[in-house]
Amino acid sequence: MKSIINYFKEIFWGLKSLVKGMAVTGHYITHPKEIITQQYPENKATLKMFERFRGEVVLLHDENNEHKCTGCTACEVACPNGSIEIIPKRVEVDGRKVKAIDQFVYHLQMCTMCGLCIPACPTDAIVMANTFEHAVFDRSKLTKILNKPGSKIMDGIK
Amino acid sequence: MEEIIHDQELESKEYFINMGPQHPSTHGVLRLVLSLDGEIIRKVEPHLGYIHRSIEKMCEHDSYQQIVHLTDRMDYLSCHINNEAVCLAVEQALEVEVPDRVKVIRTIIDELTRLSSHQLWWGVMGMDLGAITSFLYGFRDREMITDIFEETCGARLTMNYNIPGGLFFDIHPNFQKRTKDFITYFKKKLPEYDALLSDNVIFKQRMNGIGKLSKEDAISYGVTGPTGRASGFSCDVRKHHSYMAYDRVEFKEILDTEGDCFARYKCRIAEMWESMHIIEQLIDNIPEGDYKVPTKAVIKLPKGEWYQKVETARGEFGVYIISEGQRSPYRLKFRSPGFSNLSALDHMARGCKIADLVAIMSTLDLVIPDIDR
Numbered sequence: 011m012k013s014i015i016n017y018f019k020e021i022f023w024g025l026k027s028l029v030k031g032m033a034v035t036g037h038y039i040t041h042p043k044e045i046i047t048q049q050y051p052e053n054k055a056t057l058k059m060f061e062r063f064r065g066e067v068v069l070l071h072d073e074n075n076e077h078k079c080t081g082c083t084a085c086e087v088a089c090p091n092g093s094i095e096i097i098p099k100r101v102e103v104d105g106r107k108v109k110a111i112d113q114f115v116y117h118l119q120m121c122t123m124c125g126l127c128i129p130a131c132p133t134d135a136i137v138m139a140n141t142f143e144h145a146v147f148d149r150s151k152l153t154k155i156l157n158k159p160g161s162k163i164m165d166g167i168k
Numbered sequence: 169m170e171e172i173i174h175d176q177e178l179e180s181k182e183y184f185i186n187m188g189p190q191h192p193s194t195h196g197v198l199r200l201v202l203s204l205d206g207e208i209i210r211k212v213e214p215h216l217g218y219i220h221r222s223i224e225k226m227c228e229h230d231s232y233q234q235i236v237h238l239t240d241r242m243d244y245l246s247c248h249i250n251n252e253a254v255c256l257a258v259e260q261a262l263e264v265e266v267p268d269r270v271k272v273i274r275t276i277i278d279e280l281t282r283l284s285s286h287q288l289w290w291g292v293m294g295m296d297l298g299a300i301t302s303f304l305y306g307f308r309d310r311e312m313i314t315d316i317f318e319e320t321c322g323a324r325l326t327m328n329y330n331i332p333g334g335l336f337f338d339i340h341p342n343f344q345k346r347t348k349d350f351i352t353y354f355k356k357k358l359p360e361y362d363a364l365l366s367d368n369v370i371f372k373q374r375m376n377g378i379g380k381l382s383k384e385d386a387i388s389y390g391v392t393g394p395t396g397r398a399s400g401f402s403c404d405v406r407k408h409h410s411y412m413a414y415d416r417v418e419f420k421e422i423l424d425t426e427g428d429c430f431a432r433y434k435c436r437i438a439e440m441w442e443s444m445h446i447i448e449q450l451i452d453n454i455p456e457g458d459y460k461v462p463t464k465a466v467i468k469l470p471k472g473e474w475y476q477k478v479e480t481a482r483g484e485f486g487v488y489i490i491s492e493g494q495r496s497p498y499r500l501k502f503r504s505p506g507f508s509n510l511s512a513l514d515h516m517a518r519g520c521k522i523a524d525l526v527a528i529m530s531t532l533d534l535v536i537p538d539i540d541r
Binding site for chain 2: 023024025028030031033034035059060062064088090122123124125129130138
């Protein structure tokens, strides 16, 4: 007799536990405002990333097309996986030759977004941008030259 | 009649089956070779190496600042704690005492990492057993923690927030408010987890008494973390070898004696409550001060050996550095919890049905890049 009662008891408690779980899911069906899904491609216009988000390395340029990079290669040394490659050149300023950057090459495909290059820069020339849509069809497009054509170093940066 | 029974062809033979490396419930690229007798498992043989990246070798060529970001790629669900282990070992070698502010912030983010790891585990655990609902609920709550990380550390998963001697940046002004909001929110939501899975009769029957691991076996296999504690092995590094701010907070070490899948499940759910308790004690008392101590641009450790262990969401994680006085270590060894926990899988799964193996693996909470490195 006892085993029969236990048998029905187990069925009752089992069904009750299932109903309890269904009550949670049922609550969210009837309260659609509590659902927090973001409709990503549609909400692109309003989507705002956090300011510290590390998306890619960019070289800052001002309105005169001038940047702060002296070509000291501190970021190249700090980078753990060789994402940054600086090709220097000699330019003539006031009659003497000074080292400057020819190309600031950035291999996005190798970058792990660790952010070690940013504090390494002595002149704060590079920052991490918030962009995150890096997918391209051609791999060679991921190798970027960060200094804009015709840009030169700002006055007074050494 | 008797002749037929004794016929060799009717005797059961061992049958081999490959589980993985692409099996969805192996959480990555783990290959298990199972020897089966019908549906019953006779032997489990894990085959590793599908995601080996030789991180330990790479560390021998990197500077100490650069090593930190490689540990993100091992146990990616508790990456902040891994980072901290390397930083603690380097700080121990340099004999640097980090400010109180750093200690408290690191502890808070440690516990947030543990929470987010357990939330993901809970979601995936339900999905392994055939309930996709729990996956969505687990990820919904985890999203709030990843937002906190993204705002303060700059990334959602591979945070790289620690540097030898402190932190990358100070905490974001919104950090305390967001964390407190999350704690109040999650205290309401955690009972939902119980209602959905813990009390469910189907779930209970698939977990109770499956994959038993005794305390002696847990110790001899080196099983740590919630998996070991569910067998009654008191192995919480936070309690026994306290680091950072864990000595100034009050928390319980969750222990169970059953050692089966449901005990491991209960241990992790209880740990979530404990983590929230730890964060609550610290979040209002972050001391003022610097967020890092200045270190040299090129860190050179003196000649010697150092070992530092921390408690990740999966168990004891150790970093062993041998330095010859150069800018990079002579040898660096990681003791990863996943590897030791996996070694006990064969012992636990013998005699179980093949469907139980999925439940056992799920409660071990394996992260494959942590095992393979």
